[in-house]
Amino acid sequence: MKSVKHVYVALSGGVDSAVAAVRLLEAGYRVTAIFMQTWHDPHARTVADSELEQAEVAASTAKKIGVPFICLDVREKFYRVVIRSFIEQYLSGLTPNPCLFCNPQIKWGLLQEYALDQGADYFATGHYARLKPTTNGKVELFRGFDRGKDQSYVLAMLSQHQLSRSLLPLGDLTKADVRRLAGALNLSVAGQKESQDLCFLRNEDYRAFLQRHAPEAAAPGEIVNLAGEVLGEHQGLAFYTIGQRRGIRIAASEPYFVIDKDAQTNRLIVGYAKDAGNKHLQTARSNWISGLPPEEGGQYQVMIRYRANPVSAKLKEASMDEFRLEFNQPLRGITPGQFAVLYQDEVCLGGGIIKRTW
Incomplete structure (x- = not known):
């Protein structure tokens, strides 16, 4: 008699993970729902209340579809790995994407490992991406069928081991498909509004978060052009992003763009549109999903940020x-x-943190 595979599904309280769990049930898997309790800002009640509501919705969804529900407390490591890194990178002049740290170290690093330790065969999420086995026994990460929702970029730092024990049930669906399925199942999350924020910010601007947890981020300094001439004063390097045009507030014959940030001198360097482009980048802390780097000299498609073309x-x-x-x-x-993430056709090869440009 064929044994039933057991999969733990990361249930977030949203529509995507709910439908992912249902699809796995319908495919014949034994499903357990797992919710991760992450750190929230004790000074921002809206964030705390939102997380409490998410946990309740996730538990309610698990009950409705008839699967066990586990709440795993990951607050301490989430704060250390995600929040502290987020703050420290901004203070050092970088613009981080915490999701690409969270996925391999928290969601897969803690939740998946917990699931496997409990005897699960697989760990699943509601990400819009696809996994396909190769002839050599490994798996490849493909873009999601819905290119407008494709989330392979934020999974680019996962290892072959992590992906080989994963399932992504929504990879062949569109967001409209998912909402229709949720509606047909009478799930309370069917019409849930799409979240666009980092999970620990919710609806708060990251600048307010930084000012509260790292007041030094708001240290004013000089705005200079490429010749080093002082043009004005900025309100904190962390509040500006490379390539930014709005918010510089310096009168000129043509718009200024942020060209660079010098954390050592606390200077914001600006220039005109013709100065704002770079042809080269170098990364650090790279990850290759196959376990080996791609062939040098080849042409690849690259995304330099989430949702970038x-x-x-x-x-x-x-x-x-x-x-x-x-x-x-x-x-x-x-x-x-x-993060710079490389693709060969539909296959996500991996990526790395952008370290410098020229």
Whole structure:
């Protein structure tokens, strides 16, 4: 008699993870729902209340679809790995994407490991991406069928081991499909509003969060042009992003863009549109999903931030730890601290943290 595979589904309190759990049930898996209790700002009641509500919704969804529900407390490590890193990177002049730290170290690093330790065969989430086995026994990460919702970018730092024990039941669906399925099942989350914020910010601007937890982020300093001439004063380097045009507030014959941030001198460096592009980037802390770097000299599609349009670039150098790219033409807004993620057609190869540009 064929044994039933057991899968733990990360239930977030949203519509995507709810439908992912139902799809797995319908496919014949034994399902357990797991919710992660993350750190929330004790000074921001809306965040605390929102998390409490999410936990209640997740528990209610698990009950409705008839699966066990587990709440795992990951607050301490979430704060250390995600929150502290978020603050420290901003203070050092970077612009981080905490989701790409959270997924391999928290969601998969804690939840998946807990599930496997409990005897689960797989760990599943509601991400819009696809996994496919290869002939050599490994798995490849593909873009989601719904290109407008594709989330393969935020999974690019997962290891082959983590992905090989994962299921992504929504990869072949559109968001409209998911909402229709949730509606047909009378799930309370069917019409839930789409969340666009980092989970620990909710509806709060990140600047207010930084000012509360790292007041030094609001230290004013000089705005200078590429010649070093002082043009004005900024309100804190952390409040500006490479490539930003709005909010610089300096009168000029043409708009200024943020070109660079010098954390050592607390200077914001600005220039005109013609100065804002770079053809090269170098990364650190790279991850290759196959376990090996791609072939050097090849042309790949690259995303330099989540939801960015992919652009073509040549892989000039690649090792297990870092890589260097040359774009076909200067690209505006390449931002240290963000992740550069490589694709070959529909396959996500991996990525790394952008360290420098030129």
